[in-house]
Amino acid sequence: MNVTVPPIPAEYDAYRERLRQFIATHKPSLDWKPRTGLRVPETAADVEALKRWVGALYDAGYVLQRFSEQPLDEFEQRILTEELARTGIPYVLGNPLVGGALVAYGTAEQKATYLPPMARGEHIWSQLFSEPNAGSDLTGLQTRGRLDGDDYLIDGQKVWTTWASWSDFGYLLARTEPVAGAAGITAFVLPMNLPGIDVRPLREMTGTTDFNEVFFDGVRVPASNVIGKPGEGWKVAAASLVTERGGVGAAGSGDSVNGLVRLAREHQRDGRPRIDDSSVRQDIGAYAARSRIQKYLSYQVATKAANGTIGAADAPLTKVWYSELNLEMAEYGLSLQGARAALAEGDPEAYQDGLWQDMFLYARAWTIAGGSNEIMRNLIAERGLGLPREPRGS
Amino acid sequence: MDFAFNEDQELLRQTTRRFLENRQSLQSVRQVLESDDVFDRSVWRSGAELGWTAMLIPEDYDGGSVTDQPLVDLAVLAQELGRVLYPGPFIPTNVVADALAASGSEAQRKDLLPLIAAGESVAAWCTTGDGSPYVRSVAVDATAVPDGYRLDGVARYVHGAGSADVLLVAAKSEEGLVHLLVPGHSVGVDVRRLVGLDLSRRLGEVRFEAVPVAASSVVGTAGAEGEAILARGLRLASVLQAAEAVGAAEYLFQATVQYAKDRVQFGRPIGSFQALKHRFADMHISMEAMRVAAQYAALAVADGQPDAEEAVAVAGSYVKEAFSAMCGEALQLHGGIGFTWEHDVHVFLRRAKTDQVLYGDPAWHRERLCQLIEAATAVENAK
Numbered sequence: 189m190n191v192t193v194p195p196i197p198a199e200y201d202a203y204r205e206r207l208r209q210f211i212a213t214h215k216p217s218l219d220w221k222p223r224t225g226l227r228v229p230e231t232a233a234d235v236e237a238l239k240r241w242v243g244a245l246y247d248a249g250y251v252l253q254r255f256s257e258q259p260l261d262e263f264e265q266r267i268l269t270e271e272l273a274r275t276g277i278p279y280v281l282g283n284p285l286v287g288g289a290l291v292a293y294g295t296a297e298q299k300a301t302y303l304p305p306m307a308r309g310e311h312i313w314s315q316l317f318s319e320p321n322a323g324s325d326l327t328g329l330q331t332r333g334r335l336d337g338d339d340y341l342i343d344g345q346k347v348w349t350t351w352a353s354w355s356d357f358g359y360l361l362a363r364t365e366p367v368a369g370a371a372g373i374t375a376f377v378l379p380m381n382l383p384g385i386d387v388r389p390l391r392e393m394t395g396t397t398d399f400n401e402v403f404f405d406g407v408r409v410p411a412s413n414v415i416g417k418p419g420e421g422w423k424v425a426a427a428s429l430v431t432e433r434g435g436v437g438a439a440g441s442g443d444s445v446n447g448l449v450r451l452a453r454e455h456q457r458d459g460r461p462r463i464d465d466s467s468v469r470q471d472i473g474a475y476a477a478r479s480r481i482q483k484y485l486s487y488q489v490a491t492k493a494a495n496g497t498i499g500a501a502d503a504p505l506t507k508v509w510y511s512e513l514n515l516e517m518a519e520y521g522l523s524l525q526g527a528r529a530a531l532a533e534g535d536p537e538a539y540q541d542g543l544w545q546d547m548f549l550y551a552r553a554w555t556i557a558g559g560s561n562e563i564m565r566n567l568i569a570e571r572g573l574g575l576p577r578e579p580r581g582s
Numbered sequence: 583m584d585f586a587f588n589e590d591q592e593l594l595r596q597t598t599r600r601f602l603e604n605r606q607s608l609q610s611v612r613q614v615l616e617s618d619d620v621f622d623r624s625v626w627r628s629g630a631e632l633g634w635t636a637m638l639i640p641e642d643y644d645g646g647s648v649t650d651q652p653l654v655d656l657a658v659l660a661q662e663l664g665r666v667l668y669p670g671p672f673i674p675t676n677v678v679a680d681a682l683a684a685s686g687s688e689a690q691r692k693d694l695l696p697l698i699a700a701g702e703s704v705a706a707w708c709t710t711g712d713g714s715p716y717v718r719s720v721a722v723d724a725t726a727v728p729d730g731y732r733l734d735g736v737a738r739y740v741h742g743a744g745s746a747d748v749l750l751v752a753a754k755s756e757e758g759l760v761h762l763l764v765p766g767h768s769v770g771v772d773v774r775r776l777v778g779l780d781l782s783r784r785l786g787e788v789r790f791e792a793v794p795v796a797a798s799s800v801v802g803t804a805g806a807e808g809e810a811i812l813a814r815g816l817r818l819a820s821v822l823q824a825a826e827a828v829g830a831a832e833y834l835f836q837a838t839v840q841y842a843k844d845r846v847q848f849g850r851p852i853g854s855f856q857a858l859k860h861r862f863a864d865m866h867i868s869m870e871a872m873r874v875a876a877q878y879a880a881l882a883v884a885d886g887q888p889d890a891e892e893a894v895a896v897a898g899s900y901v902k903e904a905f906s907a908m909c910g911e912a913l914q915l916h917g918g919i920g921f922t923w924e925h926d927v928h929v930f931l932r933r934a935k936t937d938q939v940l941y942g943d944p945a946w947h948r949e950r951l952c953q954l955i956e957a958a959t960a961v962e963n964a965k
Contacts, residue, residue: 473948565863576854
């Protein structure tokens with residue numbers, strides 16, 4: 189049994205130094221304010237700057253493993269993701285999950301056309317899955333694709349689409365076959381500049397605009413844009429959804445624990461730092477335990493992935509664990525601030541310019557997105573534990 | 583990344599499970615719950631042949647482990663023993679063996695370790711007067727006398743005190759905390775069997791009245807090393823306790839899932855109701871969290887990882903509470919049958935609640951965790 193990550197050998201120092209210099213030279217300055225969560229730039233100038241940034245990285249040979257079919261040097265990848273994460277700005281633009289679908293089900297031509305520009309940041313993608321009437325029950329989606337000659341005509345509506353207003357292509361699920369449920373669904377590559385597509389930014393409870401609504405009115409898309417075969421869309425999508433749920437849990441919460449300690453040091457109650465209050469110390473200890481367990485769970489998932497023994501309950505478990513811990517820690521972060529928690533971003537007295545208030549609001553996204561936690565619990569109980577399935581309505 | 587027990591350890595698990603099915607099943611434990619002594623020495627001796635007491639003992643003293651991570655091997659055994667609520671002094675005997683292996687004199691090791699490894703000698707660990715892990719709660723005084731000490735005082739909540747051949751006693755001396763070996767049946771040592779909430783283990787109150795102990799029976803030295811022995815023992819006990827809890831909780835959880843599939847009300851298995859399914863999902867989540875926390879603690883301590891202290895505090899706080907909560911849920915989901923004496927669930931619940939307060943309660947472990955994170959972030963800030 190072993191979870192130690194081999195230390196990066198000294199000969200890689202030169203690579204890191206080169207990369208740091210590259211970042212110092214090319215890192216764009218943005219209007220955008222870093223926040224927790226999957227956040228999207230709000231101006232075209234930021235998007236253009238980010239595209240140039242990702243393109244420059246790629247052209248200089250700083251390529252992420254997820255965008256390469258060749259296995260890349262493991263130590264270089266670690267250094268690359270560490271250093272890019274430290275910049276605090278995105279280095280993957282849009283929602284790249286279509287990549288997995290294309291690798292598994294795409295034609296050679298589709299792969300050649302779409303994968304390299306996605307890696308270079310030239311093409312920004314978004315995922316067109318959720319609908320107003322198909323959230324938890326995604327197989328009930330109603331967006332239609334009607335075959336008309338060599339094209340499909342798409343009509344319907346999607347929602348909760350990140351990056352849609354800046355995206356060049358959409359990874360679309362639509363109902364093309366005359367059957368209900370999963371078997372009627374087909375996956376498409378949808379160029380977002382086609383006539384009949386209307387993207388409307390959606391302002392969320394955070395006050396920021398990270399999602400969109402997307403409307404389709406007779407959008408004509410060639411049948412050659414189908415990923416896999418007509419009616420296989422659910423299979424195509426299943427793999428990427430699993431990745432997304434696992435991905436939610438991969439985000440760390442260790443930083444937030446340190447943030448809570450800092451908050452408790454910097455705020456007082458009745459003249460005493462909150463960190464001296466034994467009930468606060470107990471709470472921080474409890475959050476720290478859950479945060480560390482999240483890390484241990486990731487070791488277990490990585491081991492199962494390597495051994496091919498991932499079970500149906502594993503991704504839902506990680507998703508529930510992370511999203512609920514994240515929400516509780518954000519709420520606790522506010523409670524440590526006392527009345528100051530009433531201030532938000534923009535007030536000069538707000539702690540860390542309202543970072544925790546934004547985290548508190550955005551945390552609500554994670555318990556819903558990628559399959560609500562209630563659906564995750566159904567999956568754990570039914571597919572993980574083998575309890576009887578929920579009865580289905582007609 | 584290899585965060586799983588290996589093939590040899592899984593083989594050890596199977597062998598142990600089969601042995602326990604034959605010799606010390608949950609049913610057999612239940613049969614002796616109300617007798618004075620629940621400890622069966624013949625089972626212990628056979629268990630010793632399977633390595634129950636040998637893992638932490640060096641080969642020179644007849645010990646030996648399955649892999650080069652002896653504590654991880656021992657955690658496999660602990661899980662299996664937890665599954666049947668094994669009554670014997672598995673944790674204290676291993677703590678004492680480990681203390682001797684790490685800090686004992688050559689004579690102490692030669693005298694005791696082979697006997698412990700062979701299952702001929704069982705040990706108990708006398709720590710504090712109130713069962714807490716605090717040095718200041720040690721309530722035995724070691725008064726210096728020519729060529730040794732005289733012990734006076736009391737240690738409580740001592741697992742296996744009544745059947746122990748040898749006691750490792752923490753005592754306060756002028757030089758600080760000191761650990762001493764005392765034969766279990768020495769003159770002046772009086773053991774009262776406590777009437778316990780946990781029916782599957784016997785705890786004792788051990789009184790020392792002018793018990794003479796030779797200087798040669800001091801383990802290590804008094805002072806800083808004495809405190810280190812206490813800390814090391816608590817760490818080990820917490821790791822083993824967490825592993826036992828995982829085994830016990832897993833057995834009970836599986837039994838409860840099965841019950842929910844079999845029990846029919848309103849014409850449906852009760853496990854088909856979503857209100858219950860979501861509770862089962864939460865139990866599964868907590869089961870896996872317990873499992874990884876206990877497993878990581880064993881690994882981190884076995885390998886001496888820099889985050890070993892932290893990992894023990896995670897296990898000591900989270901697993902103890904989750905085990906108890908799991909038993910409570912199992913009882914509720916069994917309904918009325920779970921409230922009967924005849925049903926097993928209360929025996930688990932009693933064990934879980936008792937485990938919670940021994941070898942450091944969850945609050946103690948949480949405070950430790952907070953301290954460790956404070957120290958780490960102080961260093962970070964200073965950088």
